Amino acid sequence: MKKVILVLTFLWALFGTNLVGGDSALTHVTFVPQWVPQAQFAGYMMAFEKGFYKNVGLDVEILRGGPANPPLESLKSGLATFCTAWISTAVQQRAAGLKLVNLAQIVQRSALMLIAKKSSGINTLNNLDGRRIGLWQGDFRIQPLALFKMRHLDVIEIPMYSTVNLFLKGGVDAISAMWYNEYHTLLNSGFNQDELTTFFFSDYGLNFPEDGIYCLEKTLNENPKVCESFVQASLKGWIYALDHQDETLDVVMSYADAAHTGTNRAHQMWMLARMKDLIYPNGEKSLLGKLDQKQYELVTKTLQSLQLIDKQPLFTDFYRGRQ
Amino acid sequence: MRKRFRSSIAFKLALFVLCGSVAVFSIVLLYSYVYSRQIILDEAKGKALNLALAMSRKIEQQFIAVGKLPKSLAGFLESSAFDQKTLFSVMKRMVSDNSEIYGMAVAFQPYAFDLKTQAYAPYFYKTGQGLQFCELGTPKYDYFQQDWFHIPIELKAPVPSEPYFDEGGGNILMVTYSFPFFYNSDDGKRMEVRGVATADVDLAWLSKLIEDMNESQKGFSFVITDTGVFVSYPIFDYVMKESLFSLAESHHDPRLREIGRQILHSNNGFLDAGTSFSPEDSFLAYSKILSTGWTFASIFPKDELFAEVSRLHRANFLLSLVGIGLLALLAVLVARSIAKPLTEMAMATKKIAVGDLNIELDAVHRTDEVGILAQSFTQMADGLKERDFIRDAFGRYVTQEVVNRLLNSHDGLKLGGEIREISMMMSDIRGFTALTANMKPEDIITLLNRYLGEMVDILLDFRGIIDEIIGDGILSFFGAPEPLEDHPERAVACALKMQQAMAEINTRNMVDGLPMLEMGIAVNTGSVVVGNIGSDKRVKYGAVGPDVNFTGRMESFSVGGQVLVSQSTYERLSSILVVKNILEVEMKGFEHKVKLYDVSGIRGKYRIALRDRDEIFKVLANPLTITYFQLSQKTVSSKGTLGTLREVSQREASIVCAEPLALWGNIRIILHGKHEQISKAIIYAKVISVDDANDVYHVKVHFTSVSSQAMDILEKAVCD
Known part of the structure; x- marks a missing residue:
């Protein structure tokens, strides 16, 4: 018994002084996902809940994301040590001079899509010509605009915000949507799959990877071990979440309820299942966490063509995750 | 027993009635069940729909009422010039005057309030501390992106928002009514949208309304949005989280999804919700709240709905069971009341079959x-x-055979006859008249009945037909009316049997002190006419013809205990007859002597033999003097002749006389005492042989009757 206490005292002396706040034996870091708590971030929740972060010596504080907390802003301001972000957003920021790095690419394929009601006569991409299309603002516009440009479609762009209600009430003919989120919201608003026409950007040469883990280059240079640990535990969290979906859903729902997001389990179940499709594209698990250079270049080229960036950031500068 | 019961009328009738009544009752029950269920269902459907419609209208009216406020605010903003101060005072008054209104905002399009202000959206809302003001036009909130602003602007139409929980406690459900207002051209035409006037409506009244309803109702009611999300539901946790579709998905209930789609795609309806909403099988009635696009719906458990019908049908079913039972019982009773007499009659029939006709039913x-x-x-x-x-x-x-013939054949009574070969038999008691001359009439009848009874029985045994009974004589025949192939054999056998029976009759006679009887029988075979002879009034079945008469005459040649058979009969039976003697007699109408066969037995199937009749003669030590008279046609000649009786046996005697006697003739003999005739010692006899020896005639006679005095004298003479 005495021996144990002696060992603990030794450990305290060794690490305790280096650490800031919280659990004195762990390194405190903050993490902000792009959006409100939902299955899109199940991996991080499970890493936290299952103690994977603690196991690698991290005391992770998960902040609530959403429109009020733009993740990259939080990085810049130092509010968050780590964040998730779309690659298109991150590349633009990097190109604009923000020294951030991709530590891991989680979502390997694009879940962004356009959805129209078949009843409105839209069955092919060309049918979108001249139609009112609700598009999310910001980086969600990149792929649609690239597509419309490629296909020479002249559409009436209507800004779209957080809900699909404008579409439901007939204010627009098509909307942008995430496969794992709004598409299911529409299905559970009473539309059957065969009543909707869907256009996945991944099917039209615009298969952008999406969520990745980012931090400032400075953070990586100063605490490579912490960054590595965070990524390692997060990936472990994802593996666990995708392997234990029921347990994970319980956790996701508790997070969502705490945030009053008004979601339901069926929706989160769909989302988690889709995340698995997106993280393990075609069931391929070996790509977990990796950013493919070709896909990176597809993103940078597209951004360049749309004149959203001047020059492409070097892949090796941008991506600092697993090779 | 069981088998018998199964095949009994009672069982069958009961079974038929049971099956029949079960079938009838089932049909009636089923029909009434289906029909009354349908009635109840139709009624319930109507009621439920009406309830849903009424409720949705009630809610609708409430929405319309609160919706009027942002509408009138929008109207005010369109119609008049205003500054901040007037705007504020109008808004404040509206919020504080209306209890359902939580807050109101007027949100302008960018630079639409004035050209300096990008975002301008004053908001007045109620708090515990009274009315509060807040400017929504901050970069952080960015009202331009909010549905309540964005959607009515895009649609250029009033839109109720999705319900949401208030920011503060999270337990008060709210909905925001947004009315766009427009720039007006000089001629009053609507142009661009300038902004949106909104009212935040507390939905507590709606929740309360539904809650109150649910307390008084067996099922429950709920309200959903136009995307199927629950606005009100007994499970509070579902509100604004779950929808019909999310429940359908998590409960793997495709039917619920279909119900959801049906609700969203029609204004009202009544449908079978199964167990999608509650463990009980239920119906669902719904009606749309038109101003919001939401739907009010009520769940009605079927059990509750059909409880009355079920009770009624349980009662009907029980009554039917009792009815069926009673009917079956009744059927058994009725069947028994029919079957019992039938069984009784069947038993009676059996009795009748064995000849017992004394039946009582x-x-x-x-x-x-x-x-x-x-x-x-x-x-x-x-x-x-x-x-x-x-x-x-x-x-x-009448003979039984004749009776049968008469009864069984329609022609039995017809007069007329046919020629048929038959065998005839004539029998007669020897010397009956003489024997009975001095007897009491009752004794005569006894004697005669005993004799005839026995004879008739035997005759019937041999299927003889009695033609006539005249006193002690019987004429009978064989082979008619029913043809009998062996009639000669039967006739002879019968005759022999009758002779045998005489011994027994005589034994009884002796016991009774009645005289011994001797019978002679003649049997003849020939073709005669047989048939119904007589008139319509009196008919006799009999035989006529020369052979009948011939038989009578034959008989007169017989002595007691003898069976004489004619030539024609003999010829048919020569091989089986035992002939003791052949008599050759002269008969009227016959040129030659007629042969008569004295038969003592018959072989073949009857095998009857008469005891040997050979007489043992005793020579009298003192021959008796007699006077004899020849008889002809039963009359006695008046002239008596003297003779001597030398020898005597049981039935015969030898007489010596000086005059010849006719062979087969009958004589009367009076025995003499020592000196004179003894008038009562009389013997009747038949001459059976006559020997002529130098004018002295030795005559053998066979007694036909011997008076008791004569018997005494003969016995005494034998003893001497």
Whole structure:
């Protein structure tokens, strides 16, 4: 018994002084996902809940994301040590001079899509010509605009915000949507799959990877071990979440309820299942966490063509995750 | 027993009634069940729909009422010039005057309030501390992106927002009514949208309304949005989280999804919700709240709905069971009341079959068909009894065979006849008249009945037909009316049997002190006419013809204990007859002597033999003097002749006389005492042989009757 206490005292002396706040034996870091708590971030929740972060010596504080907390802003301001972000957003920021790095690419394929009601006569991409299309603002516009440009479609762009209600009430003919989120919201608003026409950007040469883990280059240079640990535990969290979906859903729902997001389990179940499709594209698990250079270049080229960036950031500068 | 029961009328009738009534009751029950269920269902459907419609209208009116405020605010903003101060005072008054209104905002398009202000959206709302003001036009909130602003602007139409929980406590459900207002052209035409006037409506009243309803209702009600999300539901946790579709998905209930789609795509309806909403099988009635696009819906458990019908049908079912039971019981009773007399009659029939006609049936007192049947049955038995009586009575006068023929054949009574070969038999008591001359009439009848009774029995045994009984003589024949191939054999056998029977009769006679009887029989075979002879009034079945007469004459040649058979009969039976003696006699109408065969036995199937009749003669030590008279045609000649009786046996005697006597003639002998005739010592006899020896005639006679005095004298003479 005495021996144990002696060992603990030794450990305290060794690490305790280096650490800031919280659990004195762990390194405190903050993490902000792009959006409100939902299955899109199940991996991080499970890493936290299952103690994977603690196991690698991290005391992770998960902040609530959403429109009020733009993740990259939080990085810049130092509010968050780590964040998730779309690659298109991150590349633009990097190109604009923000020294951030991709530590891991989680979502390997694009879940962004356009959805129209078949009843409105839209069955092919060309049918979108001249139609009112609700598009999310910001980086969600990149792929649609690239597509419309490629296909020479002249559409009436209507800004779209957080809900699909404008579409439901007939204010627009098509909307942008995430496969794992709004598409299911529409299905559970009473539309059957065969009543909707869907256009996945991944099917039209615009298969952008999406969520990745980012931090400032400075953070990586100063605490490579912490960054590595965070990524390692997060990936472990994802593996666990995708392997234990029921347990994970319980956790996701508790997070969502705490945030009053008004979601339901069926929706989160769909989302988690889709995340698995997106993280393990075609069931391929070996790509977990990796950013493919070709896909990176597809993103940078597209951004360049749309004149959203001047020059492409070097892949090796941008991506600092697993090779 | 069980098998018998199964095949009994009672069982069958009960089974038929049971099956029939089960079938009928089932059909009636099923029909009434289906029909009354349908009625209840139709009624319930109507009621439920009406309830849903009424409720949705009620909610609708409330929405319209609160919706009027942002509408009138929008109207005010369109119609008049205003500054911040007037705007604020109008808004404040509206919020504080209306209890359902939580807050109101007027949100302008960018630079639409004035050209300096990008975002301008004053908001007044109620708090515990009274009315509060807040400017929504901050970069952080960015009202331009909010549905309540964005959607009515895009649609250029008033839109109620999705319900949401208030920011503060999270438990008060709110909905925001947004009315866009427009720039007006000089001529009053609407142009661009300038902004949106909104009212935040507390939905507590709606929740309360539904809650109150749910407390008084067996099922429950709920409200959903136009995307199927629950605005109000007994499970509070579902509100604004779950929708019909999310429930359908997490409960793997495709039917619920279909119900959801049906609700969203129609204004009202009534449908079978199964167990999608509650464990109980239920119906669902719904009606759209048009101003919001939401839907009010009510769940009605079927059990509750059909409880009354179910109770009624349980009662009906039980009553039917009792009814069926009673019917079956009744059927058994009725069947028994029919079957019992039938069984009784069947037993009676069996009795009748064995000849017992004394039947008594209980059912004869009944007035129904069974009674009629029993009465007829009894009548039939009575009829049979009568017929038997007639047959019996008739048979005593007429031979049974003739009776049968008369009764069984329609031609039986027809006059006329046919020529048929038959065998005839004539029998006669020897010396009956003489024997009975001094007897009391009753004794004569006893004697005669005993004799005739025995003879008739034997005759009937041999299927002989009695043609006539004249006193002690019987004429009978064989082979008619029913043809009998062996009639000669039967006739002879019968005759022999009759002779045998005489011994027994005589034994009885002796016991009774009656005289011994001797009988002679003649049997003849020939073709005669047989048939109904007589007139319509009186008919006799008999035989006529020369051979009949011939038989009578033959008989007169017989002595007691003898069976004489004619040539024609003999010829048919020569191989089986035992002939003791052949008599050759002269007969009227025959040129030559006629041969008669004295038969003492018959072989073949009857095998009858008469005891040897050979007489043992005793020579009298003192021959008796006699006077004899020749008899002809039963009259006695007045002239007596003297003779001597030398020898005597049991039945015969040898007489010596000086005059010849006719062979086969009958004589009367009076025995003499020592000196004179003894008038009562009389013997009748038949001459059976005559020997002529130098004018002295030795005559052998066979006694036909011997008076007791004569018997005494003969016995004494033998003893001397």
